[in-house]
Amino acid sequence: xxxxxxxxxxxxxxxxxxxxxxxxxxxxxxxxxxxxxxxxxxxxxxxxxxxxxxxxxxxxxxxxxxxxxxxxxxxxxxxxxxxxxxxxxxxxxxxxxxxxxxxxxxxxxxxxxxxxxxxxxxxxxx
Amino acid sequence: xxxxxxxxxxxxxxxxxxxxxxxxxxxxxxxxxxxxxxxxxxxxxxxxxxxxxxxxxxxxxxxxxxxxxxxxxxxxxxxxxxxxxxxxxxxxxxxxxxxxxxxxxxxxxxxxxxxxxxxxxxxxxxxxxxxxxxxxxxxxxxxxxxxxxxxxxxxxxxxxxxxxxxxxxxxxxxxxxxxxxxxxxxxxxxxxxxxxxxxxxxxxxxxxxxxxxxxxxxxxxxxxxxxxxxxxxxxxxxxxxxxxxxxxxxxxxxxxxxxxxxxxxxxxxxxxxxxxxxxxxxxxxxxxxxxxxxxxxxxxxxxxxxxxxxxxxxxxxxxxxxxxxxxxxxxxxxxxxxxxxxxxxxxxxxxxxxxxxxxxxxxxxxxxxxxxxxxxxxxxxxxxxxxxxxxxxxxxxxxxxxxxxxxxxxxxxxxxxxxxxxxxxxxxxxxxxxxxxxxxxxxxxxxxxxxxxxxxxxxxxxxxxxxxxxxxxxxxxxxxx
Numbered sequence: 001x002x003x004x005x006x007x008x009x010x011x012x013x014x015x016x017x018x019x020x021x022x023x024x025x026x027x028x029x030x031x032x033x034x035x036x037x038x039x040x041x042x043x044x045x046x047x048x049x050x051x052x053x054x055x056x057x058x059x060x061x062x063x064x065x066x067x068x069x070x071x072x073x074x075x076x077x078x079x080x081x082x083x084x085x086x087x088x089x090x091x092x093x094x095x096x097x098x099x100x101x102x103x104x105x106x107x108x109x110x111x112x113x114x115x116x117x118x119x120x121x122x123x124x125x126x
Numbered sequence: 127x128x129x130x131x132x133x134x135x136x137x138x139x140x141x142x143x144x145x146x147x148x149x150x151x152x153x154x155x156x157x158x159x160x161x162x163x164x165x166x167x168x169x170x171x172x173x174x175x176x177x178x179x180x181x182x183x184x185x186x187x188x189x190x191x192x193x194x195x196x197x198x199x200x201x202x203x204x205x206x207x208x209x210x211x212x213x214x215x216x217x218x219x220x221x222x223x224x225x226x227x228x229x230x231x232x233x234x235x236x237x238x239x240x241x242x243x244x245x246x247x248x249x250x251x252x253x254x255x256x257x258x259x260x261x262x263x264x265x266x267x268x269x270x271x272x273x274x275x276x277x278x279x280x281x282x283x284x285x286x287x288x289x290x291x292x293x294x295x296x297x298x299x300x301x302x303x304x305x306x307x308x309x310x311x312x313x314x315x316x317x318x319x320x321x322x323x324x325x326x327x328x329x330x331x332x333x334x335x336x337x338x339x340x341x342x343x344x345x346x347x348x349x350x351x352x353x354x355x356x357x358x359x360x361x362x363x364x365x366x367x368x369x370x371x372x373x374x375x376x377x378x379x380x381x382x383x384x385x386x387x388x389x390x391x392x393x394x395x396x397x398x399x400x401x402x403x404x405x406x407x408x409x410x411x412x413x414x415x416x417x418x419x420x421x422x423x424x425x426x427x428x429x430x431x432x433x434x435x436x437x438x439x440x441x442x443x444x445x446x447x448x449x450x451x452x453x454x455x456x457x458x459x460x461x462x463x464x465x466x467x468x469x470x471x472x473x474x475x476x477x478x479x480x481x482x483x484x485x486x487x488x489x490x491x492x493x494x495x496x497x498x499x500x501x502x503x504x505x506x507x508x509x510x511x512x513x514x515x516x517x518x519x520x521x522x523x524x525x526x527x528x529x530x531x532x533x534x535x536x537x538x539x540x541x542x543x544x545x546x547x548x549x550x551x552x553x554x555x556x557x558x559x560x561x562x563x564x565x566x567x568x569x570x571x572x573x574x575x576x577x578x579x580x581x582x583x584x585x586x587x588x589x590x591x592x593x594x595x596x597x598x599x600x601x602x603x604x605x606x607x
Contacts, residue, residue: 039598062594063537087599
């Protein structure tokens, strides 16, 4: 299972790639493995705002449905619409083509609350 | 052999019926149905002879797993055997051939049966009044939530949250959202039960309801339920019980006595009406006296020695189902209760608990049991210890089919990884429980020594593994030529 060094992570198994004020968010390789085949992703609207740990969408796999949580506060500036027809991209490329949203962060300090690769690794007991 | 769809065996000009000659004057279709509502082309109904139709469905039924064919330990679903006498009573002319539009004077027997069933359920649940109207457990939940909503509106209190433990059935938060509240999830404690500290922390003046399943979905009884009820009531909120697991409680304890204000019960689980055929179901709700004004209408009332419908409850949440609910299910549940009586119903729950504990003991050495405690009518095992062999719970579930058993509920409750939720029910004999345990143990050995068998299972069913993801991603339930 893959954990990338250059990303931040949450306890809810999301990864965050930071580029200036923009955070790209997806779910981790571990999360997609645990969920199994993903069949549906409910995406938020571009422009909507979320506070940290607020649910911004829903991900549905064959055996379960899970909420997606905003890892940081901010405004949604882009969503991966390709997932609407190809939710399987999250399974095949969780850190790449399977990205879910981009958030314009309102408070970069929140990044300090997130886990680094080592922290996430110990969380999942790998 | 793959079974063709009935549309595929259809051929034009064949038919399996003969209609009698018309004995009234024919009317032009345009006089009866406005043109805009008429079909533009004929419905493509399959055209087959009677034996073709019969064989088609008999063959399909033989490929299906059902409770009349084998063990069905689907946790939280209570797939108990459905006594055939239920079908006999439901088929009685006076029950089967009543029409909901008939004048109540001519259906007194049906009304009496419904009124008595309400009274029996009140006795079993310990609630003051019951409405039979909701047609499913989930609809019962929604009705209960709407009642809570109306109750707080009448009190003039604005409460927006319903608190639900993380072990709850998925329908609970769904009913809460549709009912106009916000679901708030709290964590279970290390024993897998309600955490009284969490409840103290989160139940406040914004809380409308605490929604609890008891025994919970791990099959564990919430022993602190009295204290929990007290805390919830002292903060002005209501207690809701999801009665999916009532099969563990009958004649032993009553939800009403535990402090629950609203609950639903599934007649198609606990009271032996068929379950799992896609319906019809029945999810009556019981409430305490102060919530009675909000129950769905119509209500049956006794007027001297006769029964009638009463629609005039101005605070009612209204109708929740067409007419009065699923009547034939009431007849089956009524039959079940009358045949067993108070003593028999208690034995049902006792045997359900004994059977589950017997299986738990047989399996605990072979599968991991995350919450070790005596269970009630069901328990949750985990396939987590098989992961090292590349085997997941889904593989175990599929392999069980090769042994002639339906799988337990899998991947639920969500708080147990690789969950296998096993509910044997009271009607299984010791030998059928033993055979199931043997199959489970054999499968575990296969996982260790020959995991390939599990990956390629089921092998004995007409169709092997279905592509479940494809079904979810490309849902297509319409037949096109």
